Amino acid sequence: MDRREFIAALAALSAPRAWAQARAQRIDVHHHILPPEYVKAIAHRRETRVPDWSPQRSLEEIDSAGIATAMLSLVNPGPWFGDPAEARRLSRIANDYGARVVGDHPGRFGLFASIPLPDAEGSLKEIEYAYGTLKADGIALVTNYEGRYLGDAAFAPVWRELDRRKAVVYTHPIQGACCRDVKDDVSSSTIEYATDTTRTMASVLFSGTAVRYPNIRWIFSHGGGTAPFLLSRFTVAQSNMKDKSRLPNGVVAELRKFFYDTAQANHPGALAALLKLAPVSQVVFGTDFPFRRAADEVAGITNYGFSAADVQAIERENAMRLLGRA
Numbered sequence: 001m002d003r004r005e006f007i008a009a010l011a012a013l014s015a016p017r018a019w020a021q022a023r024a025q026r027i028d029v030h031h032h033i034l035p036p037e038y039v040k041a042i043a044h045r046r047e048t049r050v051p052d053w054s055p056q057r058s059l060e061e062i063d064s065a066g067i068a069t070a071m072l073s074l075v076n077p078g079p080w081f082g083d084p085a086e087a088r089r090l091s092r093i094a095n096d097y098g099a100r101v102v103g104d105h106p107g108r109f110g111l112f113a114s115i116p117l118p119d120a121e122g123s124l125k126e127i128e129y130a131y132g133t134l135k136a137d138g139i140a141l142v143t144n145y146e147g148r149y150l151g152d153a154a155f156a157p158v159w160r161e162l163d164r165r166k167a168v169v170y171t172h173p174i175q176g177a178c179c180r181d182v183k184d185d186v187s188s189s190t191i192e193y194a195t196d197t198t199r200t201m202a203s204v205l206f207s208g209t210a211v212r213y214p215n216i217r218w219i220f221s222h223g224g225g226t227a228p229f230l231l232s233r234f235t236v237a238q239s240n241m242k243d244k245s246r247l248p249n250g251v252v253a254e255l256r257k258f259f260y261d262t263a264q265a266n267h268p269g270a271l272a273a274l275l276k277l278a279p280v281s282q283v284v285f286g287t288d289f290p291f292r293r294a295a296d297e298v299a300g301i302t303n304y305g306f307s308a309a310d311v312q313a314i315e316r317e318n319a320m321r322l323l324g325r326a
Contacts, residue, residue, distance in 0.1 A: 149204075151203030
């Protein structure tokens with residue numbers, strides 16, 4: 001290599017994109033996908049606009065932030081709009097599209113497949129297809145379906161199957177039915193998303209779902225929403241339970257088994273509260289792209305004061321253990 005070739009190679013390695021790719025190690029468990037057919041279906045059903053997205057934009061984002069692999073999941077509100085046939089169709093379209101993106105970019109993406117809950121029969125069929133045909137990494141759910149939270153007894157057949165598969169179940173909040181028309185100066189998602197995550201966590205816990213299906217590995221978005229703040233209320237509610245068999249080891253023991261992503265929970269207050277609820281081993285890195293910049297999420301983790309070992313665990317090792325990735 002002559003001097004000019006050496007300088008050109010050095011410049012290429014110094015470019016941000018090349019540096020990020022060389023250092024890529026992070027695993028982003030909270031990274032959204034917008035299949036074109038799905039975008040058409042949700043365009044008039046979202047409170048806020050549908051963001052611009054493409055596989056290339058995702059690749060550029062993860063390259064710039066040193067992310068090795070991003071786990072894809074649908075942007076809200078998910079495939080269910082009250083019609084089981086439409087929900088089955090949108091789930092299949094979204095999952096096939098996601099699998100193509102994964103296949104087109106080996107190693108860079110994984111897939112959390114959507115299912116048409118509250119249609120239990122359709123959900124079981126889509127679970128079989130997602131795992132058997134598409135080789136999905138897990139299942140993506142929203143926090144409630146027409147006001148039914150994830151501990152609802154009607155979902156038991158789905159939980160039995162996911163428990164049998166030792167499935168990773170990633171959850172993302174939507175507005176609760178109670179609070180979609182709150183008149184305020186901010187969008188309902190600004191407050192209600194974190195709150196709805198907590199509602200569904202409470203449902204999974206106090207219904208006994210977490211104990212009944214111990215092989216399901218739950219990921220709750222945004223640092224567990226408001227659950228860290230409400231921990232003492234959860235423990236009081238547990239002490240007042242008539243059926244102690246639903247939480248035989250107590251609510252805290254179950255909360256410490258869940259996984260929590262750092263998307264939008266990357267600031268000191270949220271991280272400090274989360275770490276009082278769960279150990280570092282249960283915290284996984286998330287960006288919420290395209291709604292948030294990956295660089296901001298990385299900065300939050302970097303600047304918090306974690307040890308190097310804890311940063312490595314949060315940004316990579318915990319997700320590798322959870323997802324069974326080499």
